[in-house]
Amino acid sequence: MSELEALLAQVDADRLMAHVRNITQFERIPGSDEERAAFDCIEKALVACGLSPQRQMLPAYVSIPVCAKLTVAGEDIPCTAHSMLPSAELNAELVEVPDAASILRCNVVGKILLIDGLAMAPTVRAAQEAGALGVVFVAGSRHYHKMIVSTVWGSPEPDDCAAFLGIPAVTVSYRDGERIRSLLRRSIEVHMATAVENKWMELPVITADIGRTDKGYLMLTGHVDSWYKGAMDNASGNAAALEIARILAAEQPFLRRGVRVVFWSGHSHGRYAGSTAFCDAFFQDIHDNAFLHVNADCLGGCGATLLSQGGCMAESWALGDFAIRTVTGEGFEGTRFSRSCDQSFWGTGTPSLFSSVSEQPKPETEDAASKAFGLMFGGSKSGGYGWWWHTEADTVDKIDPELLRRDTRIFLAAVYKACADPVIPLDIRAGFAEFAEQVRDYAATGNGLDFRPLLSRIQWVENLLASLDLSGDTEKANRLILKFEQKLVPLLYVKKSRFGHDAASRQAPLPLLEEVPAWAAETNAHRRHCLEVLLKRRLNELTFRVGELVELLKELHERT
Incomplete structure (x- = not known):
C-alpha cells in the first residue's frame, strides 16, 4: 500500500x-x-x-436579515428578507413581470414586482433602476432560499457603498406565490416590511x-x-x-x-x-x-x-x-x-x-x-x-x-x-497557455487595436517556457512556480487593483480586456474613442506585466 x-x-x-x-x-x-x-x-x-x-x-x-412581513389583499403571506438590502416599510400596487429581462419593458414605477426565481442582485438592480419600490420573489418549491443580494465583495471601500441596493426584497414559497397570483386578477395593494441589520x-x-x-x-x-x-x-x-x-x-x-x-x-x-x-x-x-x-x-x-x-x-x-x-x-x-x-x-x-x-x-x-x-x-x-x-x-x-x-x-x-511532491504540482505552462489563448481571441475580435507589443512578449514567454528545463533542480522549479503564479493569476482573474476585490458578479476571462467586444460593436464615435483609450491603457498594462514574466524567465535561464 x-x-x-x-x-x-x-x-x-x-x-x-x-x-x-x-x-x-x-x-x-x-x-x-x-x-x-x-x-x-x-x-x-x-x-x-x-x-x-x-x-x-x-x-x-x-448583514443579518431579522424579519419580514408581506400582506396581500389583507392576507399575511409567510416570507423571508435577504442580506445587504435595506430595512423598509411600504405600501404599493403589486404587478407581475415574466422575468428579469422584462422589467425595463414594463411600467413598474412606484410598484412592487412579483417575479419567479432566487433573490439576485442584478434583478433587484433592474427593478430599482426602472423605478420599482420593492420585489417579491417566488421560490421554486415550498422552501425559500436565503440570499445575499449585493455585488460588493466583502467589506466595502467608500466607492463601493453606492453599489448597495436601495429597495427591499422578500421571497415567498411557490405555493404562496400561486396564491398571490390568484389575487392578481384585480389591482391589489400590498404591504411589505423588512428589518435587516447591516453593521x-x-x-x-x-x-x-x-x-x-x-x-x-x-x-x-x-x-x-x-x-x-x-x-x-x-x-x-x-x-x-x-x-x-x-x-x-x-x-x-x-x-x-x-x-x-x-x-x-x-x-x-x-x-x-x-x-x-x-x-x-x-x-x-x-x-x-x-x-x-x-x-x-x-x-x-x-x-x-x-x-x-x-x-x-x-x-x-x-x-x-x-x-x-x-x-x-x-x-x-x-x-x-x-x-x-x-x-x-x-x-x-x-x-x-x-x-x-x-x-x-x-x-x-x-x-x-x-x-x-x-x-x-x-x-x-x-x-x-x-x-x-x-x-x-x-x-x-x-x-x-x-x-x-x-x-x-x-x-x-x-x-x-x-x-x-518534490515539485509543486501546478502546470504554469497550462496557465500561461490559457492567458495567451484569451489574448489572441481578443486580438481577433479587436482588429484595429494594437495587440502587437503584447503578442510579441507572449511569444517570448512561450519560447522561454518551452526551452526551460528544471527537472534536475526542484528548488529552482518550485521558486519559479511560486513567482510565476504570483504574476499570472492576477492577469487572468483580477480587473481592479490586485489589492482590492472585484465585484461578486460574472466576469469574463482576462477581465482587463472584457470591453474589447463592446469596442468592436460600438457605433457611437465618441463612445468608441473612449473605449479605445481605456483599452490602449489596459494593453499597455498587460504588455508591461507580461514583460515581468519575460525577465523572470530570462533570469532563470541565465542561472541554469
Whole structure:
C-alpha cells in the first residue's frame, strides 16, 4: 500500500459525521453566542489533533436579515428578507413581470414586482433602476432560499457603498406565490416590511499550521457561519478540513510543504467578508508563501454524484483530476472559477483548486435554484447543491456519510500531493497557455487595436517556457512556480487593483480586456474613442506585466 493509499484509508465517515453533528448544534449567525460555540468546537477538535490553533478577530461588514412581513389583499403571506438590502416599510400596487429581462419593458414605477426565481442582485438592480419600490420573489418549491443580494465583495471601500441596493426584497414559497397570483386578477395593494441589520463587527478566524509552513504552505479553508443549521453549507466542509488536519498532523515528516487550515465567518452574511478580511490582514504573507488555495464548501450532499464540474484553474486542473481519479476512477472536466466561493486571494497571486467538488446532476426540469446555480458557478452539467441549499432544511439528514467520506478523500489526495511532491504540482505552462489563448481571441475580435507589443512578449514567454528545463533542480522549479503564479493569476482573474476585490458578479476571462467586444460593436464615435483609450491603457498594462514574466524567465535561464 502506498503512502497516499494508507492516508486515504484513514478517512472515517463516523468521525466526519460526528463533526457535522457537533457543528450543527448551532445556528451560526455572525456575532452570535451560537457561532462562538461552533468555533469553540472547531478549536477543541484541532487541539485534539495535536495542533496549536490561533483565534483572531477581524473587522468586517455583515448583514443579518431579522424579519419580514408581506400582506396581500389583507392576507399575511409567510416570507423571508435577504442580506445587504435595506430595512423598509411600504405600501404599493403589486404587478407581475415574466422575468428579469422584462422589467425595463414594463411600467413598474412606484410598484412592487412579483417575479419567479432566487433573490439576485442584478434583478433587484433592474427593478430599482426602472423605478420599482420593492420585489417579491417566488421560490421554486415550498422552501425559500436565503440570499445575499449585493455585488460588493466583502467589506466595502467608500466607492463601493453606492453599489448597495436601495429597495427591499422578500421571497415567498411557490405555493404562496400561486396564491398571490390568484389575487392578481384585480389591482391589489400590498404591504411589505423588512428589518435587516447591516453593521460592522469583529469576525472570528481560526488558523492552524501543519508541517513546514516556512517552506511554503497550502491554504485549506472554509466558512463556519451558516443559514439556519447549515449541515451541508458548511458543516460538511468544516468536518472535512478537521479530518484532513487530524490525518496530516500525524504525517508531518512526509510533507515537504506545510498546510494552513483556516476557518472564518462572514461568508453567508457578508458576501465573503471573512475571507476578504483574512486576505487584507495577511496579504503579504499569503503572496510570499501560499502556493495554492483549496476551499472546502458544501460537501457530501445526498445525491451529489456529479464530480466533473468543480472549480479549478488551468494550472491546477491536473491536480484536481489526479485526486478525483485516485479516489473514484472518474475523470475531471473542471470549471473555470467564477467570482464566488470565497475566492478572495487572486490578487495575492495564489492559484485555486476546488470549492465544492460534488454537485447534483442537472435535473430534466430545472427549478429556480438550479438555474441560478448554473448562472453563478458556470458548470454546464451542474444542478446545484440540492433543493435544501440555503434553506432551513439543510440538516444532518441531507449529508450522505459515504459521499462525505468520498469528498474528503478527494480533498486529502489533492492536499497531500500538493504538499508532498518534490515539485509543486501546478502546470504554469497550462496557465500561461490559457492567458495567451484569451489574448489572441481578443486580438481577433479587436482588429484595429494594437495587440502587437503584447503578442510579441507572449511569444517570448512561450519560447522561454518551452526551452526551460528544471527537472534536475526542484528548488529552482518550485521558486519559479511560486513567482510565476504570483504574476499570472492576477492577469487572468483580477480587473481592479490586485489589492482590492472585484465585484461578486460574472466576469469574463482576462477581465482587463472584457470591453474589447463592446469596442468592436460600438457605433457611437465618441463612445468608441473612449473605449479605445481605456483599452490602449489596459494593453499597455498587460504588455508591461507580461514583460515581468519575460525577465523572470530570462533570469532563470541565465542561472541554469
